[in-house]
Amino acid sequence: AARGDRVLRRLCAVLAPVLAADPEATTCTRCGSWARLSARLCCGLGLRVSPALALHVVRELGRHGVLRTQGRALQLAEPRPLYRRCAPGALRVSPEDLELLEDLAKERLERRKRRQKARDRGRAAKRQRAGD
Secondary structure, eight states, X not given: OHHHHHHHHHHHHXXXXXXXXXXXXXXXXXXXXXXXXXXXXXXXXXXXXXXXXXXXXXXXXXXXXXXXXXXXXXXXXXOOHHHHHXXXXXXXXXXXHHHHHHHHHHHHHHHHHHHHHHHHXXXXXXXXXXXX
């Protein structure tokens, strides 16, 4: 997991200035549109990513302050110095690292889905108890 986090951080460091320079970035307001934009930009830089990994990248960008959240809306914030140092260029991610990132994103997405299902089951049980 630590290696995956390092690779993800490196990917975000390269992607942040590219996102800031993209004119479409000013129109994106939701996580899904940011994920589609980041997937398109990664593809333009020579790296094909899955939608799950693109969402994971967006969450990581938000965690590092590149994207600012206000409720469900996401906006591009001023990139931090970490991201200014990294010049945009071809992404240097090995196939093994990409597979690691894809597996990590898939695992985290599955955990999120399990938590959501557990919450939904709890709500349904509560409604059923309240109805009895």
